[in-house]
Amino acid sequence: MLDISPAEWTAILLSLRVAVIATLVATPFGIALAWLLARHDFWGKSLLDALVHLPLVLPPVVTGYLLLLTFGRKGLVGGFLADHLGIVFAFRWTGAALACGVMSFPLLVRPMRLSIEAIDRRLEQAAETLGAAPWKVFFTVTLPLALPGVVAGMVLGFAKAIGEFGATITFVSNIPGETQTISSAIYSLIQTPDGDAAAGRLVIVSIVLALGALIGAEWFARRATARLHGN
């Protein structure tokens, strides 16, 4: 069996915490944005769409640096949040969660958007004729029907968040116990003499986590689809 050391456990648990928080916080925004992009035409839509996808194509170090400039202690947003709300991102695990959330956002939004686009809008019309106000239609028809896509997006976002490296290390550095996730721990271990065994163990853990997430998502999507088709 894998003989995982306490320091490695710390990195694993931190990664899980960062990825879970990043996914949970990003999900409502992701659903709202997916709905907006799937259902509405407005001025600047292509720009917004491009902006959401930017972290996917930008060098992660650039995204991380931009986060540092914006959300660092001296950044425009970061300074305001720190002074008025006491929320600090720089060199904290919360900053790692923010970086992971931003980096995984395009992957999280995409399946949600596709599943909302695939919904038969005539069902929403039917709900309206039965007296459902638009927000009720959203929560009783649109969202339940989009659920497989919502979960797929969450899982994909989670898997991406747990593996995020470049933006995280640029934004919040690589502090054991605070911002050192599995990825940055592996990075440090590879550069340390005799670190190979520990790096290998963390590599196996990250493969297991990623695979588990993908298989779980597939299983859930199949179950949800079967449910919709009447079983």
Add this chain to the structure above:
Amino acid sequence: MLRVDIEKQLGEFSLSASFTSEGRVIGLFGASGAGKSSLVNMIAGLLRPDRGTIVIDGETVDDITAGIHVPTWRRRIGYVFQDARLFPHLNVAQNLDYGRRMNSLAPDPGQHSRIIDLLDIGALLDRRPGKLSGGERQRVALGRALLSKPRLLLLDEPLGALDEARKLEILPYLVRLRDEANIPMVYVSHDVAELRQLATQIVMLRQGRMTSFGGVKVLA
């Protein structure tokens, strides 16, 4: 009472209709493409007329010059579509209960069991729409619309997707509904036989124009 006086341009196609009816079942008759569905969608509020007024049960739901357009969900109508449109993620019982929940109506077990008996759908309550036959689906859709306690029931070719045998299976339920439920209906069809059995008044449409309005004898 239903009063309709509208005009609507849909691409190349222009639709205009004007009638006032106190009838129990208004049959909207015409070939496909005559504008029947567009007219019903306007009564439902899913489509907005370019000009004119629609009054349901004394309430003006559309008046273009006065800027009135009551949204569909506040019109208290029931709509049975040709393709049923049951919610696939809900079972039959939940589908039937949907309108009552959305309108925050108190449960009415009496009406509930009366309609389930009338439509013979008691055995289907636990099933999902995916496991129903076409005829069963239409009966559930009818029940779902009725249980939302509408003041006007719109039926857009509710038998259109069914074969002859299924049509004969549902028609008696519709006749019973007309005689027992006491809700005015607008019934869209291109089938003369169907309308003869059900309608009390006929609005005839041809290429977007009303060609006649009167008793069932105008179908002759």
